[in-house]
Amino acid sequence: MLPNRFDLVVSAQPDVTVVTVTGELDMTTCPYVTRATDDLTLKGQILALDLSALTYMDSSGLNVLLTLRNRAHAEDGVLHLCGVPRQALRVLDLTGTRNLFTLRPCLTP
Template sequence: MLPIRLDLDVSTQPDVTVVTLAGELDMTTCPYVTQATDTLALKGQTLALDLSALTHMDSSGLNMLLTLRNRARDEHGVLHLLGVPRQALRVLDLTGTRSLFTLRPRLTP
């Protein structure tokens, strides 16, 4: 069995939940992100995914982000992508999906 190549941290504040991802977002790691985000209430909330420490994202990662975006919209919530790295931006650009997401700079501690 291969080790998981993704660290995930969830921080909940009154108006926003931040999920910080570090490592690779791919077919192997997406189920862990889905499992963690499925438990979060999105109704009227902002969910921010901090991707600034992401080293790789493939089409599985993009599909997971699109699914999460649709879920947030369906539950009257908002999804923001924070600090999206160059490689992930390239995936969004190549697939024509960048405009579907709200991109923000990385949160500063």
């Protein structure tokens, strides 16, 4: 059962898999994202994380994003962060990691 104020939807299409995260991405909810993405094949694929409904992200959430980015690169895939809210952008800026990600305003890969 997912925690209150959190939802996760995975939608696989031929060349892109969209993972939509709603609510808070923190130490309580990160394991759900990890489990949902562990079995995804990233080779030659785009993994688009739709974060437009994200309300909060802490260092645990940043760790999940960095782990997915590193995995995508290792598997010759691509990670796009879509609709990243201001608060999450601030976390990326404060940690100097914003330039490691491909940011998209919407889900168009």
